[in-house]
Amino acid sequence: MDRRKFVRLMAGTAAIALLPGISGCADHAHTRTRVVYAPVRHPPAYYEYYYYPDVKVYYHIHTGYYYYYFNGAWRKTRQRPGFLYFDERRRHTIVIRDEHPYVRHEVHVRNYPPRPVPRGNAYGHDKGPVPPENRGVGYGSTQPPHGQGAGRGHAQPGSQPQLPPQ
DSSP: OOHHHHHHHHHHHHHHHHHHHHHHHHHHHTTSOOOOOOOOOOOOSOEEEEEETTTTEEEETTTOOEEEEETTEEEEESSOOTTSOOOGGGOEEEEESOSSGGGGHHHHHHHSOOOOOOSSOTTSOSSSOOOGGGOOTTTTOSSOOOSOSSSTTOOOTTSOOOOOOO
């Protein structure tokens, strides 16, 4: 075989062997879909809650959810439970790893016990402070007065009633 024919044969074989590899890279480059990488969202390592020991309610500081026990189950809501009175001065900040704070509720009750119920307080009741909406006459209530005071038709104690002019 002639040397020139051998070189041509080898060059052709090499071109045929390399052609699919070269064309494959160029061919698929424009047909590939673009991969978009989204940032990976990890759950927080810690969760912050306000714990109200007097009513045993948790409040998630960042999401605004309340967790409270009612009718045998823990409830989660964004609305503040209206039937519970919260004393903002008696809350504790709890930083925990659990997403649901009631998982370790027994530990929180042990570490932050509710305050004892006072006997005979400033409001004259024996069951503790009365919430503002339940205080009655004289404390911003919508109830009418019970016929006492210096309003129409009532005189101050020790004063003479005023007669209308004649």
